[in-house]
Amino acid sequence: MLWQTGKEAGDLGQGVLITLPENLKKIIHIIEDAGFEAYAVGGCVRDSLLGRVPKDWDITTSAKPPEVKKLFRRTVDTGLAHGTVTVLMGRESYEVTTYRIDGIYEDSRHPKNVEFTELLSEDLRRRDFTINAMAYNEKSGLVDLYDGRADLDKGIVRAVGDPGERFNEDALRILRAFRFSAQLGFDIEEETKKKAGELSFALKNISAERIREELVRLLISPHPEKLYELWQTGISGVILPELDLMMETPQNNPHHKYSVGEHTIRAVCNIDHDEYSEEDLTILRLSMLFHDMGKPACRMTDPDGIDHFKGHPEVSRDIARKVMSRLKFDNKTRDRVLSVVLYHDLRPSMTIPGMRKAIHTMGIDTAKYFVAVQRADIMAQSDFQRKEKEERVRVTAEYFGRIKENGDPLFIRDLAIDGNDLKKAGIGEGKRIGDILTYLTNLVLDRPELNEKARLLQLAMAYRPDYAKKAEEMTGRYKPGAIVY
Secondary structure: OEOOOOOOOOOOOOOOEOOOOHHHHHHHHHHHHOOOOEEEEOHHHHHHHOOOOOOOOEEEEOOOHHHHHHHOOOEEEEEHHHOEEEEEEOOEEEEEEEOEEEOOEOOOOOEOOEEEOOOHHHHHHOOOEHHHOEEEEOOOEEEEOOOHHHHHHHOEEOEOOOHHHHHHHOOHHHHHHHHHHHHHOOEEOHHHHHHHHHOHHHHHHOOHHHHHHHHHHHHOOOOHHHHHHHHHOOOHHHHOHHHHHHHOOOOOOOOOOOOHHHHHHHHHHOOOOOOOOHHHHHHHHHHHHHOOOOHHHHOEEOOOOOEEOOOHHHHHHHHHHHHHHHOOOOHHHHHHHHHHHHHOOOOOOOOHHHHHHHHHHHOHHHHHHHHHHHHHHHHOOOOOOHHHHHHHHHHHHHHHHHHHHHOOOOOHHHOOOOHHHHHHOOOOOOHHHHHHHHHHHHHHHHOHHHOOHHHHHHHHHOOOHHHHHHHHHHHOOOOOOOOOO
8 A cells, every 4th residue: 555644755665565574464464453553663764665574563552451462362461561562473573552641850860740631633743853753554544643754854853953962851862863874865944953062961861881882873864974064063072082082083194084983984974884793793894993092092293293193003902992892792793893993003014924823913813804995095095006005905915815715824722733632742831831832833834745744753853942932032922003004
């Protein structure tokens, strides 16, 4: 059935068909047959009108929770106090929420109480943005009381009613406005944006987990450049003051033409949204957000007026650790990002052995992201030595590919022998075994052909500590940040 509003259709939605899932239609029909109203509502309607496949379908109804529970055999009491019952239909689940009016918000996030109502109009009036305040069913078509369809057509995120009231009710809506803007590529309506900035202080009342969730969604969206608007409106000063400090830090250096902050945002945008899985995109864009966060603290200006940022990878990693702890990131994401940040400026020698040693130093998980990070960083710099830098990244990618294809040994675990083999051969035990394995690894990084059991045992038998020192010097273990731009 075509959606309809009772108004002349605009460019968006002309001939658009909203196809409701069969199970959702069944739920709506069961509720309607019992004498109540029921509609698909919110983001699923918005996404359908945009021609997207909704991830979730929510239902709003005039039936109260006990009445909903009576109509369906399998339900879960998701949030009865707020009118929500989850209805299980086959292997799918749908949240069914009673029309409601929210009471007074006392914590900038949750209403003190809710009041159920039989009016769909009252339920839509309490929602955040016009594009999320539309409802639909096959009987009535589209119910669009706040011109959400028109705002979709114009590409605008606009608060329902008074934006000040909406943000005072729930401060998280401030970040949601920018997140939707980034995900959809929409502009934020001026009064909505203005009030978001003016009331951003209330974000201090929002949990770190919620802040993190919205920030990451913005960051991995098709338009992470919306970070710039968070700074312009003063919002980043509340949730990520480190970004403000970067925006205020110039880079008077031939390799750069932007402030640290603008360089950072451009580097984030240089990680292609469509090239990576969501997990890898998250790691990469977080890494680019943090990679130069230590530069303000490391900035030194020489007598010629040139800025230098010696040691910034280590400082950036330390700051990133504090920020990610503050925002309660999970350990796996945190550890991966911190490692990428630490090694983002590593400069391997342009040889296959040099590349093996770089991967050995970084670890395989970090090496996975290394080329993308370096490329994104370079693209956000000035044109100074651009060709040379791009060639370095090209060679790095080529050599990394060869090493992977050849299955070259890179770590102790890749050796053709292990500690048990050394013990059986009577070569040593305890710390000496560890020292020998490290020594052999350093040799194999230079000459993978040595990675045969008999040859390694022979080398192990001839091991002396001074050999190990020489091998490590030959390997040239890399320290991050040797060359900084």
